[in-house]
Amino acid sequence: MQRVLAVRGLAAMAAVLVLISLPGCGGGNSTNNKVTSVILVPTTISLNEGSVVQLSATAQASDGTAIAADISFTSSDNSIATVSSGGLLCGGVWDANIINCNATMGQGGVGQVTITATATAFNVSATATVYVHEKVDQVQTIIGTSCTSMGQPVNVTGKAFSTSAPGCSPQAPCDITSTVGPFTFGSNDSTIAASSSGIVSTFSSTTNTPTYTSGGTITGAKGQTCTLSSFNGVTNATATVPLTSQNTIASGTQLTITSPGFGATVAPTTATLANGSATCSGTATVQTEITSGVMTAESPGITTLFSSVSGVNSVGVPYQTCSVASILVHSSSGSQTSFSLSAPNTQGLTADVLDTNNVAITPTLNWGSSSTAVATVAATGTSNGATVTAVGGGSAYVTASCAYPNCNKGVSAQYSQNVTTFNVSSGLNTTVYAASTNSTMLVPISTTNNTPSAAITLPFTPNSIIADPAGKAVYLGSSSGLMALVPGGTTVTTFGTATGTILAISPDGASMLLSDDVNNKLVYFDISTGTVLATAAYTATSSAYTPDSAFNVFVDPTPPPPAQPQFGVGYPSGFLASLSLGFTPSFLDVMAQGGLVYISSASSHEIATYSTCNQAPNLTLTAVSPTFITAIPNGTGAVAVDPPALDVVSTPSTLSAGCPVATQSSFSSFDLGQGSFTPAQLLIDTESANVWVLSNLSNLISFNLPSLTAGSVPIAGGAMPLNGGLTVDGTQLWVGTSDNTVHRIDTALPGDVAQVAVNLTNSSGGAVAPNLVAVLP
Secondary structure, three states: OEEOOHHHHHHHHHHHHHHHOOOOHHHOOOOOOOOOEEEEEOOEEEEEOOOEEEOEEEEEOOOOOEOOOOEEEEEOOOOOOEEOOOOEEEOOEEOOOOOEEEOOOOHHHOEEEEEEEEEOOOOEEEEEEEEEEOOOOEEEEEEOOOOEOOOOEOOEEEEEEEOOOOOOOOOOOEEOHHHOOOOEEEEOOOOOEEEOOOOOEEEEOOOOEEEEEEEOOEEEOOOOEEEEOOEOOEOOEEEEEEOOOOEEEOOOOEEOOOOOOOOOOOOOOOEEEEOOOEEOOEEEEEEEOOOOOOEEEOOOEEEEEEEEEOOEEOOOEEEEEOOEEEEEEEEOOOOOOEEEEEOOOEEEEEEEEEEOOOOEOOOOOEEEEOOOOOEEEEEOOOOOEEEEEEOOOEEEEEEEEEOOOOOOEOOOOEEOOOOEEEEEEOOOOOEEEEEOOOOOEEEEEEOOOOEEOOOEEOOOOOOEEEEOOOOOOEEEEEOOOEEEEOOOOOOOEEEOOOOEEEEEEOOOOOEEEEEEOOOOEEEEEEOOOOEEEEEEOOOOOEEEEOOOOOOEEEEEOOOOOOOOOEEEEEEOOEEEEEEEOOOOOOEEEEOOOOOEEEEEEOOOOEEEEEEOOOOOEEEEEEOOOOOOEEEOOOOOEEEEEEOOEEEEEEOOOOOOOOOOOOOOOEEEEEEOOOOOOOEEEEEEOOOOOEEEEEEOOOEEEEEEOOOOEEEEEEOHHHOOEEEEEEOOOOOEEEEEEOOOEEEEEEOOOOEEEEEEEOOOEOOOOOEOOOOEEEEEO
16 A cells, blocks of 8 residues: 555645646647647556556647646546546555555556546547556566667567565565566667667668658747647657748658657657648657667667666666678779779778678778878768778778777777778878987978978987878977977977877877886877877887777787786777787787788797787797788788898788688798898888888898899998888888988889988087988878
């Protein structure tokens, strides 16, 4: 029995009487005083025996305005549920004073009842269904499949149990599911699974998207507001459309749903308005049918679902929207994967995406270009599409991925199985920057006339230099802070919290990783905000970003004891995890597709490959003493310096689907014809044609990948190369040397065609060699 104080009962009744006597929206009287509908809320109730709930009813005219009217309530079975004249519902029988709700406990009080609210003077009614049941003490959520493909209804059900009803106990709960009302379902991440309540949706297997339909024709004037109260006699959910002028939004008009929308917090794209009519203005709110208990799979990933009934929630149960298993990128109009463009022309791409159920889906993909100075890529927002725009001369390789946080949330990332190639024709006009680890001078050099500009004074002595992939800035690392200079500028911006040696910059130019060997930490720096996002208690010798810029990898050969050498991973926003290696790593790089990581080890005489998605070992190749390693830009493998040879790791350009990657690589070693040498740097042009090795020899070692032949270019004056960079089109190689100048190598000749004096000096005024060189795209 539930006892309701008389004062409480009278207050509730008064509230309902006030509600049903309200005038229409906006405070004016309806021009039509005839009641055409009664709105009863809620329409479905799951009620424990002896519990009480308040119903509300509103009489409305055909234009949606509220009308004062006498409304009576009746129950189809007063032995199961009774309702007062004010709409106070009892899961049992009210006493004469509407104070005590007297329940019939056990099975005798269980049943389904229809409550009818009637505007008696107009004989217009609305009904609500009431399920009276034994007390719900526990709710359980059951998910029927291992995963649900994106856009499809989730196979989720609920069960209700009583532990307090006669014959039931916590040790032996009674299943009362068949007696309770509809369950509602929720998700702890509505981007992965969300309630479809609010808009009646029909799934389309053709487009893998839901279709939405609601009723009504809206007319009105700009700046006014009106609410359409009900269609199909049901309320609560809303869909909103802005009216921009005196107009009529007729049948077939596409509307933007804003609240609550498909997936509760995620609005659907469109809805079709059809049937019925009503007059509204400004922002029109259309209330449509509630589809109770329906969940829809959203983006691929993992979350938990829960169910509830009669005010009791279940424990969350793991759920997965099927993860992406394969991505193949090609032309939006065919199967082509290689293109020639001239700036600023564009090319459309699309990605064929299959999930683990082998269903074609359209998740939010991350697109990436290997060189944004050559070509940029941007998602179109529809049908896995993207647009590539040519920028400058050279080659760029475009990929797509399904990765955190947009896609495959909580599960392994999936990278493109292939790359698309863009060869862009354009003139070369860029700047080379020369600096030294022994000087606070930075000298720009124009590639058009081989002429240095006035030296720029740096606030700190640099230890590293790197160019932004799009040519927006040049960055120098130091133990005192990061330094940045924009092209053509003379003012150096500093970031004192980002200390260390720059190891890698993301392809999109938004973030970088520094290794601070002084303070024994890694620093993740957000270039876009100029802030340090995270640090980790590691140092590293090498780092790289995935093509989509969403993931970072590094190797730490000497972590603090007792830790073993580490293969570390992280997001641009911070460190994630690390894997102990059974060998001491030297350097690493990420395959152009993103799916594999190549790790060299001079001391262990091997090159190991790992799946990027989960860091699982893929293959170990026996070598001699491989040091520097770099991925071949066109996605056909990697090259490693292995004196006196160059190791070529050949990987099929189309990787296997799924995680981990099963595709295996082969290995060949080619003598460079220079005898013994100590490598200092490894470079490869964007055309994936020529490899360059800087070493302790007075010449530059070259290797042509298409012909698999080695060569060399003598450095003028017998100077030793220290550090260098290639122009984005691969036609020039600029090298700082031991003779204190920067040499320009024309790679087509090949030959050392110019030596530029940069006149770097140390704090004592002595000349120093330019051992930090960066070529701005």
